[in-house]
Amino acid sequence: MRYCPLCGKATVAKIVDQRERQICPDAGCGFIFWNNPTPVVAVIVETPSGVVLAHHVSWPEKAFSIITGFLEAGEDPKEAAVRETREELGLIPESPTLIGVYPFARSNQVILAYHLFAQGEVHLNDELDAYKIIPRSRMKAWSFGTGLAVADWLASFN
Numbered sequence: 556m557r558y559c560p561l562c563g564k565a566t567v568a569k570i571v572d573q574r575e576r577q578i579c580p581d582a583g584c585g586f587i588f589w590n591n592p593t594p595v596v597a598v599i600v601e602t603p604s605g606v607v608l609a610h611h612v613s614w615p616e617k618a619f620s621i622i623t624g625f626l627e628a629g630e631d632p633k634e635a636a637v638r639e640t641r642e643e644l645g646l647i648p649e650s651p652t653l654i655g656v657y658p659f660a661r662s663n664q665v666i667l668a669y670h671l672f673a674q675g676e677v678h679l680n681d682e683l684d685a686y687k688i689i690p691r692s693r694m695k696a697w698s699f700g701t702g703l704a705v706a707d708w709l710a711s712f713n
């Protein structure tokens with residue numbers, strides 16, 4: 556953040572609470588850019604034929620992932636998991652269970668991962684342009700971000 560969002564002055568780097576942060580040099584303003592991570596909800600959506608992996612329009616061709624989305628203000632993360640499943644896949648979700656909470660420093664996010672069962676036919680919203688349904692026995696986790704949640708979920712069956 557190069558300019559103070561409160562008063563518009565150019566920010567400067569300064570150590571605050573043991574870390575370098577961009578702060579406003581105006582003592583009367585005192586803005587500090589904490590740069591705290593953003594929570595993201597990730598959902599392993601399991602249908603009777605397997606787990607839904609979807610491809611975002613902006614991703615490389617072969618990249619597929621479980622469903623993710625940002626929380627709305629005041630929203631229970633569990634409700635966000637249900638809402639994202641409805642909005643992105645058009646499925647009818649049952650109540651979600653928490654898998655765990657995972658770091659994703661690369662995007663300055665923290666991932667709140669849920670699993671839920673869902674029924675119905677997949678209808679992608681316009682953020683997504685492809686999907687596949689993978690039986691649980693053929694699911695493979697990846698070693699970062701949402702993949703850590705997939706790994707823990709798969710390990711719970713061993």
Ligand SMILES: [Zn+2]
Pocket residue numbers: 559560561562563564579580581584585586
């Ligand atoms: Zn300022």
